[in-house]
Amino acid sequence: MNMFGVDIGGTGIKGAPVDLDRGDLADERFKVLTPHPATPESVADGVAEVVGHFGHTGPLGVTFPGVVVDGVTRTAANVDSGWVGQDARKLLSDRLGQPVVVLNDADAAGVAEMTFGAGRGRGGTVLLLTLGTGIGSALFVDGHLVPNTELGHLELHGHDAEKRASVKAREDEDLSWEHWARRLRKYLAHVEMLFSPDLFVIGGGVSRKPEKFLPLIHGISAEIVPAELQNNAGIVGAAMAAAKL
Known part of the structure; x- marks a missing residue:
């Protein structure tokens, strides 16, 4: 089964379809530079560019470099402070017109490593x-x-x-x-x-x-x-x- 993932970082926004049976990318990932300032709106545009590159439609997961609770971003160490208190799930769902789940970036990486990788x-x-x-x-x-x-x-x-x-x-x-x-x-x-x-x-x-x-x-x-x-x-x-x- 293939699903789509996007990873927002302080330097780049990258994404790809993922083969969840193998735990690996189903296609070569596509990356854009994280905008500066990395405001919610500009980052959402970057996520949309990554998703649009693949023509993906349907649910997707998005990671964020900070605390995420119920889709709301609580901290923003390496992106614009406008993310603090932002309902990122709604912002990205509205921007993309697709269901989105948002989670902490390291937590996402950890779950992947515990399931398919070193853990x-x-x-x-x-x-x-x-x-x-x-x-x-x-x-x-x-x-x-x-x-x-x-x-x-x-x-x-x-x-x-x-x-x-x-x-x-x-x-x-x-x-x-x-x-x-x-x-x-x-x-x-x-x-x-x-x-x-x-x-x-x-x-x-x-x-x-x-x-x-x-x-x-x-x-x-x-x-x-x-x-x-x-x-x-x-x-x-x-x-x-x-x-x-």
């Missing part, structure tokens, strides 16, 4: 971290999601952790992989102290290059693995949510 069949406490413009998190206890954890906003040395350990921080500060890995290790150690996970799954675009940084991270008790669905996990998770509409 498949794992019990205990599993924590997926998406490293990109910010840091998203999805926490699972015996396969059950604890939604909207947003652990990228934990304070680390006086800063939001994502301001120090995201991929954007590495790129903006032109950090070497070694320097960035030290920062990431400190963040993982902090999260491990709070949640004692059995497994860390590292997602986002950087999961395509695990050899660059994972061997440099030491002193963490939990197993650390790259996301198997890599940066497509959010799209797959969004499509999974759409299948429940």
Whole structure:
């Protein structure tokens, strides 16, 4: 069965039809740049462009980089503040003329990884971290999601952790992989102290290059693995949510 998923990020908006029997994209994904400012209306236009590229009609899932409760976006760290309190489900449904479900981006990626990827069949406490413009998190206890954890906003040395350990921080500060890995290790150690996970799954675009940084991270008790669905996990998770509409 094919469903459609769209993943809104701080840098790009990407989407594709998803084969839910295989847990993989059914077609090559299409991406547009996230507008700046990333207002609700301009982002909705970007989502419409992605959906229109495929001529998709019918239900779809859309991820958002922030807390989402019953289709309402509660936070907006890497997009315009106009998203705070926005009924995103209604906004996007009206813009597209199709049924839409909206969920946190890392939660969507985590559900996909737990079903089809690196977390498949794992019990205990599993924590997926998406490293990109910010840091998203999805926490699972015996396969059950604890939604909207947003652990990228934990304070680390006086800063939001994502301001120090995201991929954007590495790129903006032109950090070497070694320097960035030290920062990431400190963040993982902090999260491990709070949640004692059995497994860390590292997602986002950087999961395509695990050899660059994972061997440099030491002193963490939990197993650390790259996301198997890599940066497509959010799209797959969004499509999974759409299948429940």
